[in-house]
Amino acid sequence: MEDILKRFQVSDGFFGQYQKLVLNTVIPYQEKVLKDEIPDAEKSHAIENFKLAAGEAEGEFYGFVFQDSDVAKWLEAASYGLAVRPDEEMEKHVDEVIALVGRAQQPNGYLDTYFTVKEPDKKWTNLGDWHELYCAGHMIEAGVANYQATKKTALLSIVTKLADHICDTFGEGKRRGVPGHPEVELALVRLYQATGNKKYLNMAKYFIDTRGTEPEYFTEEAKKQGDTSRGWKDRLDYAQAYAPLREQKEARGHAVRAVYLYSGMASVAKETNDVSLITACKNLWENITERKMYVTGAIGSAYEGEAFTKDFHLPNDTAYAETCASVGLIFFARRMLELEKDSKYADTMERALYNCVLAGMQLDGTRFFYVNPLEVVPGISGEAITHRHALPKRPKWFPCACCPPNVARLVASIAKYAWEEEQSTVYSHLFLDGTLTLGGDVKGKIKEETAYPYGNTVTYHFEPEEEYMELTLAVRLPYWSENTKITVNGEDAKAECRQGYAYITRKFSDKDFVTVTFDMEAKRIFAAEQVAADSGKIAFQRGPLVYCAEGVDNDGDVLGLRVKKDGVITVTDSNEFGGIKKIEVEGERVQSENSLYSIKRPGTSAVTITLVPYYVWGNRGENQMRVWMPEV
């Protein structure tokens, strides 16, 4: 099947604009950052490190041990860009970087500039803390993406050689090992899917089978190094190695590592039809999404370890809520959909995408959040020792720059997440305005028209190659739409509904159209009472968009706002941010008292509270922001 990115033409709608931003601005901007051409941005040195490894420059390695991954993720994003929209100039840049990567590769296939340049004797000696397999995974993903986009094999050959080297090094009868930071697992499955070579799948399966089993690898490795400085339980939680993966039921530790790992698990489970692994994936999914996820689709409650904490511990102000973790949650969700068609996976994909992930990028594409809190109070956020990570303003770049290219590669490849074809069933998981050319047995196009996420209808038009195309259109019924109406040619559709999808089977001619109308009233959202941080509070959502109150819309103060329990909610059009819908809701403002504690009930005045979509917050200067607001 031809690459979906080449078969789906996004229109100039909401996501089309985002994709244009990523292609026109973000990817070129990030290339400049990697080449240290942006003044005032954090030094990257990532391309220079490859030159050093290739013996083409003098100097010292600079950056994290995983600095290479920034280049890999950029190559992946840029390759998606080329698939979506051919661009000779960009392709030349990509090819030049690929050639450089090739020259930096060692004759045996090894590829990691940190160890090549700085510590050649320490290759593969500390899988727990260093990131060779992680960087390899990202480069492998880039190789697959580049091949699928361009049909060129330069990078694919490099990463195949790299993967062969990994397969030669690790496994039964070879070295025992598992990656500290998962990523290579899902990448090896992608390489298997692209090449058909099963040894890559087996290698991924080995890493998954070995993790957390006795003798526990990281414990052994650290013992060898005489490292007793870290608490073992914490360390094993941190690295998702606290038990064999098939026995794990609780998402623990570093949130990004976790969801990358679970994505790899789901991929291996699918490819090997491994029932116990599928069960583990489902248990971990439930634990995250019903116990440990913010309403914005963010995950990771603590800065310490960038980690999951305990069930229902979801502090809004000190949330870690890393952009990458939500990107990873989307990876995991998309793979769960391949295991099981249940709208809960796509609902979560959408929740994370339209809220946490989009908020991770400034609207002009040049500044990024690593951390996406749900409550911000300037003077505390970014300043109190407990809040140094939760910045009130997006920085230009980060020393650890994992998030920006992750947003870029996700947005560029969004069609992968929106559509899925299985035999003659076409799944519409996410709603994007644009045209899909079918890639399987059914020949033709589906043109999707929608003003989503603001508009409440999606219309599918059909363009069969022949007279008609016989297929099942499976449309997700989002959890937030209490009453979704589906019509075919204006008449009530005969749709079969299963696990959150409406299945419409028909011979579609070019005159046919399916219209889905969502209930897009702005809604109050209630958190489970176990979430202490949200007690007595509500959030607002309209369609997939979670809303928040910002000071700039509310006389500079959000903390004093209370939402009226039965207050009227009004949705208004705004020209800000290129056109959004704001929510206005009746509320009260508590008058400031002079004393910290008072036995006198503070006065209140009636106000209209204005809310904007969470993804636009922080684009108008530093100010208070709150997603969950007390209700009175």
Add this chain to the structure above:
Amino acid sequence: MEDILKRFQVSDGFFGQYQKLVLNTVIPYQEKVLKDEIPDAEKSHAIENFKLAAGEAEGEFYGFVFQDSDVAKWLEAASYGLAVRPDEEMEKHVDEVIALVGRAQQPNGYLDTYFTVKEPDKKWTNLGDWHELYCAGHMIEAGVANYQATKKTALLSIVTKLADHICDTFGEGKRRGVPGHPEVELALVRLYQATGNKKYLNMAKYFIDTRGTEPEYFTEEAKKQGDTSRGWKDRLDYAQAYAPLREQKEARGHAVRAVYLYSGMASVAKETNDVSLITACKNLWENITERKMYVTGAIGSAYEGEAFTKDFHLPNDTAYAETCASVGLIFFARRMLELEKDSKYADTMERALYNCVLAGMQLDGTRFFYVNPLEVVPGISGEAITHRHALPKRPKWFPCACCPPNVARLVASIAKYAWEEEQSTVYSHLFLDGTLTLGGDVKGKIKEETAYPYGNTVTYHFEPEEEYMELTLAVRLPYWSENTKITVNGEDAKAECRQGYAYITRKFSDKDFVTVTFDMEAKRIFAAEQVAADSGKIAFQRGPLVYCAEGVDNDGDVLGLRVKKDGVITVTDSNEFGGIKKIEVEGERVQSENSLYSIKRPGTSAVTITLVPYYVWGNRGENQMRVWMPEV
């Protein structure tokens, strides 16, 4: 004037019971801990360290660099105990420990077992991190207390020699230096007050004058040691050295260090009538009590650095709220009262005492909290990486055992905080059932009768030595009593009210009595809207006691409770905990939903919420606890 502790005889009322617990149980228990005689408690080794320093035992120093201070604080508490209630057996124990301390002292007066035993070459080389002056301060306080209690001079001689050694070592023309952990400042003023030797006051003033002035001492010291690992701004904040003390307006850094320092500042300011220092004390007081204090009188919002954070940042669940910090706040408050008679100081003293400090000790006196959160959720509290410090259950002892002896010395010496005599004015700052023998020019006794903190009246009876005693009784009018009634012999009193005190001047005969009746209705408490953690929430207070909801009284779940805005509040008598008053308030219980987020408003059922005084929480097993509850 004879020591107040010997002049005030507490009755068997609320505080009498506490004092009995401290004398009968806590002080003997702590002695056993210091002598490592309690099985299962954290190893202390503190007495053994003194034996090592005295050359009377073999082995290695064990414990923190400030382990000696546990012994000093126990000696101080035990000495207060001897003042309050002579006890030959205990006095023998105290004298034995004092003799040991004397044998551990170096010929030049130096006294610190860590450096004597373990690092004799490093004495006075790292004032920033190590705690020699801190330990010295505590031993000096113990020496003064022991002398005032027993008139024996053994420990006073030891600490005078130690103080002389400090005076010989530091100051203009000698070594420059300031203590990392303040304490010696307030102790030196106490030594000056006990001995009349002004050089101790001057030494205290030197430490206060030098702190934060250029060249900043800790920066210089760390430079000498080649230590560049700590951020200087953080470090200077941590150590209250970010500016000269007279210029500081914001309480920053380690909360205990801060309030110990401010106590020393207030003492020096009083003794030297230093106007700029008085102003700084007032500014810092305002900053703490109007920006950085919990409703329980707890201070220190962050585990990180055990520190103050930013104005209005008062998280309930991750609060550090160290018991010692509230003890120190009481020290500071008491000294501010000597500078200015304003009830706000005594109100805060009372707030901290009856809530945070008493909660620091289990009701049987054998277990202690270091950290006193205002919200506890078992499964998260004490377990999540962000909540490891906030235990749901009091441990037996701590490796760093500063808090238990601090509670003991405060409770044992409570009369110091309750009463103040200035010429012929007798201030009644705190309300304790018992009899005071006046110590100044006016001769006679005042017998105070009250069932405080539960009873709403305080009656003062007078027992003049002659026919009458002419004096001014100054009674604090607590902020929480909106309508305090004062009568003399049953008739409305002619009282002059100034800054929260009612002054009643009269020739009191033994037939006269003054009755104060407080408004002790249970009240809703509102936090300033800037406190994000308390938005939309209320707390309850009756008299000085802040209340909380515990699971054990509320069907095992507190997070689902909402207080009705206009609900009726009922106060009921309970036999639990030897007799307390509970509060019952109308509320709702939110029904648990199956999903983490819901667009359906969860159902509620009407419930009566039961609240208990905060100081008794955690005495009935681990369960949820909440001070601030959402209001609906």
